[in-house]
Amino acid sequence: MAAHRMTAEPRLVQVAAGVHAWIGAGGDSNAGIVETPHGLVAIDAQQTITLGTLFRRSAEASLGRPVCRLINTHFHLDHIAGNPAFADVPIIAHQRTLALLHGMLGEGTGWSVADAATKLKLFFGGNFSELVAPDDPGATWFEARVSGPGYEVMQLLAPSETFADMLALQTGRDMLVARYLGPAHCDGDLVLHVPRAGVVFLGDLLFVGRFPWFGDCDLAGWIARLDSVMAMDVGVVIPGHGPPAGLREVAAFRGLLSDVLEAVAAAVRQGWSEEAVVAGVRLPHHAGLPRYEAWLPANLRATYRALRR
């Protein structure tokens, strides 16, 4: 499977009996569907209400069943902004996902967000303004990302049900097991496993064909979570961004994360300052990936700070 293959339109792809991936256009966020006797369980809600509605309608039309539940893999806006398209069904997430939303938006079950600073926190983490100052030359990329159609005033909807460690939904012939393995890409990241089908949905624990965002991650924790994933008996791995993959892509991605961690750790051992790390650490093996230029500086800054804590 070509790692860099991108689609112009989002599309539903069957990856096993009763299990489908909704692959975002051009590397945009993915979603998924697991069929159950109670209806379709949707996984993630896309980056706008329009795209969330398109995902839901397309899945219901092609599978001939209504959606009965939605699960959010994590709180980042490109995975939850479409939640209002699922307002009539339970929306499930890890309890930390809801706590993070409450921390940024205040208590409540829904919010209207118009200011860019809040959208940036929701997209890239609560520490975003510490990583990318408004006068940073790199800030314009991020400001553009939260502007444009669908991003003017964002109506957000909170998860309605949460859990702490593990939740199993019965699908009839199989199960959909949602597990929280610990802090990783942000916090509250869920790993969604359909064991008999041999499929796992990783949310943003895996990016395929795109340099990852790790400004608000726990990098050592993320690498440890990927080690747990690689011990799973699965044949198909659905990333948060990019085409369906397998454990080989998980191993390669783990390598990318550890390359960054080791490069920054080596610079710290040599006494480099934070600014020297941001200006001077480069990952030539990964430089061809989309988002490398835009995201590397903030990722390096976050990694340096985590290592110096």
Ligand SMILES: [Zn+2]
């Ligand atoms: Zn994310």
